Amino acid sequence: MKQLTCPIASIENYNDDTRRIILDLPEPVEFKAGQYLQMVLPEKKYPFSIASCPHVQDQLELHVRPTAGSADSDRVEALLDSATELTIEVPLGDCFLTAAPKNTLILMAASTGITQMKSIIEFMAPEGFSQPVYLYWGVLSDKDLYMAELCAQWQQRHDNFHVVPVVSEPDTTPEWQGRTGLVGDAVLEDFDDLTNVTVFVSGGPAMVYATLDAFVERGMPEENMSSDIFSYAPRPK
Numbered sequence: 001m002k003q004l005t006c007p008i009a010s011i012e013n014y015n016d017d018t019r020r021i022i023l024d025l026p027e028p029v030e031f032k033a034g035q036y037l038q039m040v041l042p043e044k045k046y047p048f049s050i051a052s053c054p055h056v057q058d059q060l061e062l063h064v065r066p067t068a069g070s071a072d073s074d075r076v077e078a079l080l081d082s083a084t085e086l087t088i089e090v091p092l093g094d095c096f097l098t099a100a101p102k103n104t105l106i107l108m109a110a111s112t113g114i115t116q117m118k119s120i121i122e123f124m125a126p127e128g129f130s131q132p133v134y135l136y137w138g139v140l141s142d143k144d145l146y147m148a149e150l151c152a153q154w155q156q157r158h159d160n161f162h163v164v165p166v167v168s169e170p171d172t173t174p175e176w177q178g179r180t181g182l183v184g185d186a187v188l189e190d191f192d193d194l195t196n197v198t199v200f201v202s203g204g205p206a207m208v209y210a211t212l213d214a215f216v217e218r219g220m221p222e223e224n225m226s227s228d229i230f231s232y233a234p235r236p237k
């Protein structure tokens with residue numbers, strides 16, 4: 001892991017709240033698809049998944065979404081409003097992919113958890129998908145699907161790639177025609193048998209551990225699931 005100060009090449013808004021940040025790398029950084037970095041602020045370090053894939057050597061991409069009512073998030077947002085460079089520590093995390101799995105891959109993301117999956121998908125895409133890949137993306141409202149167009153492009157380009165957006169508060173978006181409910185439940189509706197799948201999950205601890213329990217009950221060997229949460233926020237014994 002190294003600490004670097006990186007010029008901000010660009011910051012653009014995906015929608016009302018989520019921002020896409022591109023950092024120029026002053027030197028090459030070795031990382032694996034799915035790893036994260038920490039933004040170093042004077043008082044604290046904040047973890048953010050790397051949205052770009054390791055094939056891109058000269059820049060890193062981040063997606064940052066504010067958390068309402070969080071002083072930490074306010075600090076990060078204020079920095080992004082004015083900063084011309086960011087100090088980061090990179091790489092971190094043991095939830096990554098170094099080769100395509102030999103069975104069905106389920107990528108399950110809540111909200112900006114999609115960033116980690118983007119890195120993994122873009123890492124695998126040049127080789128194509130020899131096994132089916134399912135991306136389940138859970139959001140509150142369809143306006144949170146800020147990468148919907150890119151997901152549709154992946155699905156168009158790759159026969160074996162399927163994206164399933166799932167909206168948990170459809171009352172806020174009455175025109176939404178797609179899947180509704182909790183993203184983990186959507187996977188369970190689609191897969192009767194999870195004995196031979198590889199799963200990556202990105203989201204908060206409650207969602208990740210509820211998913212682990214439900215998938216194990218459906219037959220998934222516990223070791224087939226990876227998540228940053230397992231090391232970042234271990235389940236109390």
Ligand SMILES: Cc1cc2nc3c(=O)[nH]c(=O)nc-3n(C[C@H](O)[C@H](O)[C@H](O)COP(=O)(O)OP(=O)(O)OC[C@H]3O[C@@H](n4cnc5c(N)ncnc54)[C@H](O)[C@@H]3O)c2cc1C
Pocket residue numbers: 036046047048049050063064065066067070071072073076112113114115116202203204205228229232233
């Ligand atoms: C490994 C990791 C990666 C993250 N990546 C991003 C990201 O790409 N974009 C972003 O906007 N925020 C991400 N976050 C959340 C981000 O670090 C916080 O939003 C930020 O620190 C401000 O604090 P907070 O009060 O909003 O959230 P906190 O209360 O510090 O964190 C919110 C909770 O949600 C979980 N969480 C939220 N988003 C993610 C995510 N994408 N992946 C894994 N866990 C998540 C965290 O584990 C935490 O328990 C990530 C968090 C972690 C642990």
